[in-house]
Amino acid sequence: MPGLAIKAEGLTRRFGDFVAVNNLDLMIPEKTIYGFLGPNGCGKSTTMRLLTGLLTPSAGQVTVLGMDIPKDSEALRMRLGYMTQKFSLYDDLSVEENLKFIAQIYNLPARTSKLRIEQQLSEFGLNQRRKRLAGSLSGGQRQRLALSAATLHQPELLLLDEPTSAVDPENRRDFWETLFDLCEQDTTILVSTHYMDEAERCHGLAILESGCKRADDSPKALLENLGAHVLEVDGDNLRQVKSTLESLPGVLSTAQQGTHLRVLVKEQFSTPEQWLHQQYPELMADRTIRQVRPSLEDVFVQCTR
Ligand SMILES: Nc1ncnc2c1ncn2[C@@H]1O[C@H](COP(=O)(O)OP(=O)(O)OP(=O)(O)O)[C@@H](O)[C@H]1O
Incomplete structure (x- = not known):
């Protein structure tokens, strides 16, 4: 029986009077792909930021990979990968330079860093473009670079906030194949989306609306219990x-x-x-x-x- 990668009880975040995340309970099994499905503004990004420890909850308890959030968020940093909605790498650095920079942020030893960068360039089909400036890449290539950077330090838990919003259907399909490869290598993946077809690929799914969880189950069970x-x-x-x-x-x-x-x-x-x-x-x-x-x-x- 797999353990839980994420456990949240009563997770709440207010901005002034506005409740962006409202009393959310989550039980996300490790080594699975779990989705947040919901419209713009339903609280997907805020929840992800709470789970990474970047944002402090107004109320509720959160355990991520067995550690208390936000108390242990610094210690958890090395075990998490986080890809935000915006391309957060440097346009005026090359593909390879971006990865080197990320390796430094994560304090990877020189040998490991060199090895991992080569592995990622090859696995993500970026070898031919290693000298290209990130700013000159296509949407699909930028997304591959962002995912290769988020997984460079081999995190146990990967949080992906609407990772495919700027890519075409073919790149989205390839992207999801990569997610299943990562999952098979024991990475837990939490991904937010507003695409139904992507949500259907997840092992488990929470449907969010106005900061509240409206449903939570496998896509198959959700369909059966319509x-x-x-x-x-x-x-x-x-x-x-x-x-x-x-x-x-x-x-x-x-x-x-x-x-x-x-x-x-x-x-x-x-x-x-x-x-x-x-x-x-x-x-x-x-x-x-x-x-x-x-x-x-x-x-x-x-x-x-
Ligand atoms: N720092 C903030 N201050 C005030 N309100 C905020 C802040 N961050 C988020 N919100 C509000 O909280 C709500 C949820 O936002 P959030 O970004 O989590 O939604 P989302 O589901 O990720 O939507 P999108 O798909 O558009 O990113 C929105 O109404 C947003 O305006």
């Missing part, structure tokens, strides 16, 4: 159908997706397609209504309504 039927409704005048269905108490949400309407219906109706037909026989006549598998977006909509 607590709603998901229907697709085809046909004309979907905008009118949408506004009509929205006023039905049994309908939880509606959203148009191309040529159909995705409708979340309360779980209590055993045959939701029939139920919808019965509610509006005329409006629903000649329309195809089919039940489909839930997506993580449905889960997100359902628990942040």
Whole structure:
């Protein structure tokens, strides 16, 4: 049974009267990839900063890798890697110089530093670009450099704050493959995202909204416990159908997706397609209504309504 890399109880952070992180409990198993999914401003970055010890909690207890935060944050520094939303390396240093600088910050011995820099340049596909200024790299290359820097000292826990917001789908895919490689080498990874497909890749997931945790489980369990039927409704005048269905108490949400309407219906109706037909026989006549598998977006909509 794996231990916990992060345990937080009642974690809270206020900025004046505003509560950015509200009474958060977290149990993040070690050697897993755990995601924070939530919209802008829901408190993902603030929570990450609290977990690194960069920010002091207003209330609550946090243990990271068995150490108390913020008390032991200095001692924990060597065991953590943190990649912020912004590219935090030096544009006017080369790729190699940036890594050398990071090695100095972490006080890596000269031999280790040399070895690790070569390993990272090769593993992250940056060998050919080692003399290039970081500022001249593409978005994907910058992101690879940032991750190679964050993992140079081989941290046990890696915190990644929206690491893929500036990269294309192919680079995102490669990036996630790298995360699974790191996880297999026993690194615990906490990653924040607002992309549903990324959230679905995580072993465990917390859905955050307005500083509160709305759900916390594996993506599979979250999908299984949606607590709603998901229907697709085809046909004309979907905008009118949408506004009509929205006023039905049994309908939880509606959203148009191309040529159909995705409708979340309360779980209590055993045959939701029939139920919808019965509610509006005329409006629903000649329309195809089919039940489909839930997506993580449905889960997100359902628990942040
Ligand atoms: N230093 C601060 N002073 C005042 N308010 C802050 C401070 N830092 C964050 N906040 C507020 O706390 C809330 C949560 O911010 P946070 O950056 O944690 O959200 P987020 O989920 O990471 O969003 P994003 O994806 O936009 O980065 C926001 O409303 C933000 O304005």
